[in-house]
Amino acid sequence: MAQFIFLHAKGMKGFASLVLALVLSAGALAQERPVRPLDVPMSFSGTYGELRHDHFHGGLDWRVGGQVGDPIHAIKSGYISRVSVSPWGYGNGIYLTHPDGTMSVYGHLLAFREDIAERVEAAQYEQESFTVNLTFGPEDFPVRQGDIIGQVGNTGSSAGPHLHMEIRDAEKDIPLNYIALGCYTPLDKSAPQFHRVCFYGLDDSPISEVWRVHNLIRPTEVRDTLALPARSYVAVDATDRQEGTGAKLAVEEYRVLLDDTLAFSFKVGDIGFEEGRYIKSLIQFGESRRGGRDLVKSRVDPNNLLASHIESRNDGILELRDDAVHTVRIEALDEHGNRAAVRYRVRRDEMLQAPQADSSLTRLPWLWYTQNVVNDSTMTYMLPAGALYNNINFTYRCIGGPDPAIGIWSDIWEVGDPDIPLQLPGALEIAADIPEELEGKAYMANYGPTLSYTGVNVRFGTYCVAVDTAAPTIRFLERKGDIVNGSTIRIRVRDDASGVESTRVEIDGNWYLSMYKRDIISLELKEDRLAPGKHTIRITATDRCGNESHETREFTF
């Protein structure tokens, strides 16, 4: 029955709707099998469960050959329950609710189907906001399987034209690993590939120091026996391959064995958003932070909500109790049963020890399950219980004093080791002696080659109080040709200190739809919004310390 509907929905629209109406009344739609959202051959640039630093990729990224505009089809019947527009994230996104309790999500669209687009634009003008999030009922935009709902694009946080698609459990709002359900099965006879394997030592103090012992950048070419301290763990960068694409895709399962006994395994399965936010306790965070890819580590932290995906022995720590040669075997499996393995001979070397701790740092033992506070002269930092994944030696120091000439109005504090990940930020206070006339212009800044805005809730890093009295700069970018229907106007808006908080575009005194992204305001002049003739465009930009600037231009449409 399901196959019958699919075939007709593709070919004979009128007949299909009749068949579907009958099926709907029979309540048999739960049987409907998803069809492909695109007409192009199936090939993926991203798969479910890929490690993306602070989340797991919750969908499939469909390749479209580098160009935007391909039609997107609803994979199942249902109704459009939500539409979202944002400069970031999914950009133009559509959420389709299906009668079988699932929801399909489509991201980075170039354009919505016309009737949806009209509703979206009306809401944008009503709310005077580019970013909107609209919800709809079953009567607003019912959709049949195969219907075109929009066009493939590159909007939001997207690095090239593609369709991001998810299937979620609608009630639990969990993205489903539907490759495992067998909906879309690309040709995949290739095993995963190892890119890097690192070993880390753990000393035997009550709160272990961690240090990197081996960094194997050709992990499959190691023949020597590796020296390890008595306690260590391993972290691995592996990705999967599929035929016809060079993309680095998700590994479904990681396994680490010591002398053929399982020490650690992680299996992606279905990962909910809440669980997924614990990814920083699964990966070797310091390696990712230094611009690297994510390495899955075998050491299991106690505060790790991903526990249901993990099997481990001795918390994934490899213990060598004698001086014999042992083996560490690492396996990576994809979702189609292809497996890659690498095997190392290891031997205990008790001379391997953690590097000397830096004596200029103050150290405090902080436990993950309690609130932790440090209060020292001009600085207070409070970390809530559950913010840490494991017990740590918290370190801090003051590395400099105020220097108003370069915008620094307080002591500069190094707060914690930025290689240690946090599930939640802590509250930071730094005392600053600021003249009355500058009050309200102060902000907490990330200290580095330049100062950048951060709120008062921060992760481990180096901070000071800075002052911003300069309003954003506004510059109209030169454009060629006449201003006609469909012309785009671009304006560069920058704020070097606290950063741009908001921008507003008005034409002839009325709010006009524009997008602000990566320092650029862009807007399209449309004849259904503007009469022919002279117009005035006015830009307002405000930074995070409340400094405001304006710029006005006249143009003829």
Ligand SMILES: [Zn+2]
């Ligand atoms: Zn994606």
